[in-house]
Amino acid sequence: MPLKNTKVKLLEQLLRRVIDSVMKVNKVKAVDFTQRLNEIVKRYNDRTDDLVFADEIITEVAAQLTELLNKIKDESQLPDGIPDIEVKAFYDILKAVAEKYGFAGDFTEEHFKRMALEIKGIVDDKCQFIDWDKREDIKASMKVAIILTLAKEKYPPYTKDEVFKEIFEQAENFKKNRIGLQPRYRNIEESAVEMAAEPHASK
Numbered sequence: 004m005p006l007k008n009t010k011v012k013l014l015e016q017l018l019r020r021v022i023d024s025v026m027k028v029n030k031v032k033a034v035d036f037t038q039r040l041n042e043i044v045k046r047y048n049d050r051t052d053d054l055v056f057a058d059e060i061i062t063e064v065a066a067q068l069t070e071l072l073n074k075i076k077d078e079s080q081l082p083d084g085i086p087d088i089e090v091k092a093f094y095d096i097l098k099a100v101a102e103k104y105g106f107a108g109d110f111t112e113e114h115f116k117r118m119a120l121e122i123k124g125i126v127d128d129k130c131q132f133i134d135w136d137k138r139e140d141i142k143a144s145m146k147v148a149i150i151l152t153l154a155k156e157k158y159p160p161y162t163k164d165e166v167f168k169e170i171f172e173q174a175e176n177f178k179k180n181r182i183g184l185q186p187r188y189r190n191i192e193e194s195a196v197e198m199a200a201e202p203h204a205s206k
Contacts, residue, residue, distance in 0.1 A: 011061060019040070029173075031099045031169075050064075084113075145174065
């Protein structure tokens, strides 16, 4: 059991590092992964003192953590038409918000991809200055440009400020963390995949 406990702890630590890296690119996915991880860790922490039953839970938790690592790997794959992880971050938030507020069925995959590409272009254009996050005029201009771009696609199909708020948060989070981001994200992901490939239950 000590070896199993060690593996669980190592998997948890690695997952938190991976999720921290994902957060710098893709806030909505990182929040989702964090919730899933916390649920798994809670099950581990709440395990019984009964050695046999505790051993079964630790084995199950290790398998769930490995499964979550593989899920993060799968989520990092780029859909056709999405050129990089930065565009995918906007694609994910657009879809997540649409699903959250019940209008995802009004849009096709091509709609989401087109909007994501355009928003990423807007953010790149408006936030090219070092002090962009301190310039209210630049941030306001970016928000107006995003709203107008989404309005062309009738997104959202009805007025809802919360929709734009979540997309703006992703835009600001993305630009704030962009420098030096992509190589680090990929290196951590590779480590996660290697560990996930190891036998996880019986040693």
